[in-house]
Amino acid sequence: MITFRNVNKHYGSFHVLKDINLEVNQGEVVVVIGPSGSGKSTMLRCINRLETISDGELIVSGIKVNDKQTDINKLRRNIGMVFQHFNLYPHKTVLQNITLAPIKVLGEDKKKAEETAMYYLEKVGIPDKANSYPSQLSGGQQQRVAIARGLAMKPQVMLFDEPTSALDPEMIGEVLEVMKSLAQEGMTMVVVTHEMGFAKEVANRVVFMDEGRIVEEGKPADFFANPQAERAQLFLKRVL
Numbered sequence: 001m002i003t004f005r006n007v008n009k010h011y012g013s014f015h016v017l018k019d020i021n022l023e024v025n026q027g028e029v030v031v032v033i034g035p036s037g038s039g040k041s042t043m044l045r046c047i048n049r050l051e052t053i054s055d056g057e058l059i060v061s062g063i064k065v066n067d068k069q070t071d072i073n074k075l076r077r078n079i080g081m082v083f084q085h086f087n088l089y090p091h092k093t094v095l096q097n098i099t100l101a102p103i104k105v106l107g108e109d110k111k112k113a114e115e116t117a118m119y120y121l122e123k124v125g126i127p128d129k130a131n132s133y134p135s136q137l138s139g140g141q142q143q144r145v146a147i148a149r150g151l152a153m154k155p156q157v158m159l160f161d162e163p164t165s166a167l168d169p170e171m172i173g174e175v176l177e178v179m180k181s182l183a184q185e186g187m188t189m190v191v192v193t194h195e196m197g198f199a200k201e202v203a204n205r206v207v208f209m210d211e212g213r214i215v216e217e218g219k220p221a222d223f224f225a226n227p228q229a230e231r232a233q234l235f236l237k238r239v240l
């Protein structure tokens with residue numbers, strides 16, 4: 001579904017991604033961890049071309065992300081992204097937030113888009129909030145709306161960049177639960193998170209990054225029990 005081959009990226013003279021090789025298969029949940037500034041967000045943002053790569057090859061469901069011929073909108077339609085800050089439109093209702101892109105981008109009619117939106121609002125557990133405005137919701141509810149909004153585009157991949165980092169502790173669990181059920185339904189997911197419990201329980205694979213490199217990757221059981229790289233050992237000592 002996603003292939004990075006020898007991908008490098010620079011911000012000016014700063015080498016932010018170094019020889020990234022990564023394969024994410026259909027239905028797989030890959031959790032990316034690592035210290036702040038290690039390039040996790042940048043790597044994620046390259047996948048839907050919010051950032052461009054300097055060299056190497058990046059392919060998402062058969063589409064060469066950085067090819068001149070590539071239709072960015074078509075690429076992005078296949079990729080849902082959920083950010084730390086929910087990025088909902090404050091002056092639109094929950095329902096309008098979710099139906100906007102399906103109507104504008106997919107050309108769905110309003111009624112069908114609203115039915116789809118309600119389906120996903122049920123899924124994330126807040127159908128009763130359809131006509132509320134983001135400011136009337138808790139952080140956890142807003143993030144669940146953001147997830148429903150991503151799902152309403154029926155993407156092939158969902159990317160999550162620290163989706164619970166801006167939440168009060170008591171709301172983290174409800175968002176992780178939604179993500180877990182998504183994973184169980186077979187969604188392909190790449191998740192940057194500091195929630196090691198989620199990584200242990202839900203990830204098929206854990207990728208540890210440091211200073212722009214993938215330093216180690218493996219099954220969560222192996223990685224957490226017996227990290228090989230010294231930098232991974234130090235990181236886990238600090239966060240666990």
Ligand code: ADP
Pocket residue numbers: 011014016034035036037038039040041042043
């Ligand atoms: P992480 O998500 O792991 O914390 P990031 O991918 O956000 O790391 O950032 C990796 C490094 O790239 C950091 O040192 C950061 O300061 C730098 N960086 C991120 N975005 C930019 C940018 N637009 N221009 C220059 N440097 C950037």
Ligand code: MG
Pocket residue numbers: 040041042161
């Ligand atoms: Mg980040």
